[in-house]
Amino acid sequence: xxxxxxxxxFFMSGCQQTAQDQVSRNAGVPAxxxxxxxxxxxxxxxxxxxxGKFNPATHPDFVKVDKPYTDRAGMMLRKETFEAxxxxxxxxxxxxxxxxxxxxTRNFDQQKNIWETxxxxxxxxxxxxxDRALKILxxxxxxxxxxxxxxxxxxxxxxxxxxFEAGGKYQKVYEWLSAHAHEYGFCQPYTAGRAHGYQEExxxxxxxxxxxxxxxxxxxxxxxxxxxxxxxxxxxxxxHTVEYYVGGINQDCQ
Numbered sequence: 001x002x003x004x005x006x007x008x009x010f011f012m013s014g015c016q017q018t019a020q021d022q023v024s025r026n027a028g029v030p031a032x033x034x035x036x037x038x039x040x041x042x043x044x045x046x047x048x049x050x051x052g053k054f055n056p057a058t059h060p061d062f063v064k065v066d067k068p069y070t071d072r073a074g075m076m077l078r079k080e081t082f083e084a085x086x087x088x089x090x091x092x093x094x095x096x097x098x099x100x101x102x103x104x105t106r107n108f109d110q111q112k113n114i115w116e117t118x119x120x121x122x123x124x125x126x127x128x129x130x131d132r133a134l135k136i137l138x139x140x141x142x143x144x145x146x147x148x149x150x151x152x153x154x155x156x157x158x159x160x161x162x163x164f165e166a167g168g169k170y171q172k173v174y175e176w177l178s179a180h181a182h183e184y185g186f187c188q189p190y191t192a193g194r195a196h197g198y199q200e201e202x203x204x205x206x207x208x209x210x211x212x213x214x215x216x217x218x219x220x221x222x223x224x225x226x227x228x229x230x231x232x233x234x235x236x237x238x239x240h241t242v243e244y245y246v247g248g249i250n251q252d253c254q
Contacts, residue, residue, distance in 0.1 A: 045150075050218045051226060052108035052149030062105065062151055070101040077104050078151035081207040085154065088184035097176045102203075103148065103155035111143040112230045119231045133235045137245060138199045142236060144227040145246050147189065152211035155203045164202035174202050182252075185209045189249040196240075197248025208253055215254065218246060 048054055056062040056076040063082055065075035069089060077085070085101070092099050106114070118136045126132035133142075147153040156177075157163070157170050164174035181187065187208045190201040224237040239245075247254075 045214065045217060047221055047226065050149065050214065050222055051144040052106070052111060052146065053144075054107060056105045056107060056151060065101055065104055069099075070104075072102060075101055075104040076151065077154070078207070078210060080210055081152050081154070084185050084207055084209075088181065088186065091180065091184070092173075092176055095176060097173055098157075099173065099177075100157050101154050102157065102159070104153075105151045106146060106148040108143050108149065108229070111141060111146050111148070114140055115143055116231050129232055130235055130238070133232045133239060136232075137239070139201065141198075141245065142227055142233065142241055143230045144222075145236075145241050147206060147211060147215075147246075150211060150214045152207045152214065153189070154205055155201075156205060157203060159203055161200060161202050177205065181205055187250060187253040189253040191250040194248055194250065196244035198245065206253055212254065215246070215249075218242075222246075 061078055062076045063079050065077050065082060069075075069082075069085065085099075089099050115136060118140060119132060122132050122135050126135045141148070157173055162168050164170045177186075177188070185207050186205045188202070188204065189206050189211075190198050190204055192200045219242065222242060224241050227233060227236040227241055
């Protein structure tokens with residue numbers, strides 16, 4: 001009887017694993033990527049993490065990104081994101097496509113520096129605070145609302161859309177990413193044609209097995225009143241920062 005029960009248990013376990021693998025194949029994402037997503041859901045992150053108020057260099061879930069994946073010092077990513085990217089990088093290289101990370105994790109202080117630099121730069125052309133904030137929000141997030149806080153999002157190769165379009169230097173890179181990035185768990189959050197949010201960013205890709213649950217956690221726990229501590233922060237509620245900018249992404253990334 002014990003042998004029979006063992007055989008039944010073994011058979012059922014094999015069927016469950018086969019079913020999981022089939023779901024992964026149907027979704028175009030490796031089974032290992034889904035396993036990482038399961039792990040992230042079991043360990044929800046706190047408000048400080050979602051707002052970028054931590055140091056990635058000392059966080060146990062982050063690792064340094066170095067050559068050949070980037071030419072820039074100080075790049076950090078979640079371990080799961082980096083492992084998935086390395087697989088994607090190798091597959092792209094086999095197809096003669098070069099992927100290079102030019103921006104990765106940015107915490108609150110780094111995003112604040114970007115935001116306030118632009119706040120001063122656009123002061124002459126957009127003296128009204130709301131107009132100035134909207135100008136910055138075409139491509140840059142308010143500190144505390146950036147997906148780059150989470151260690152799941154990367155910018156690749158260039159920060160100009162024409163570079164990835166017909167005749168551009170990275171046209172083939174974008175075509176390859178559009179066809180294959182989902183196989184490694186990556187999606188493009190800022191596509192054309194969305195009702196709200198930032199302009200299209202063909203260079204920005206997100207590791208959705210982690211960023212999806214992080215986004216859900218953000219929408220449940222963070223409000224505009226939490227987005228503070230920088231010039232123009234008082235405009236966050238009026239500009240619907242959480243709904244329009246954090247939530248205004250490609251449906252495939254939600």
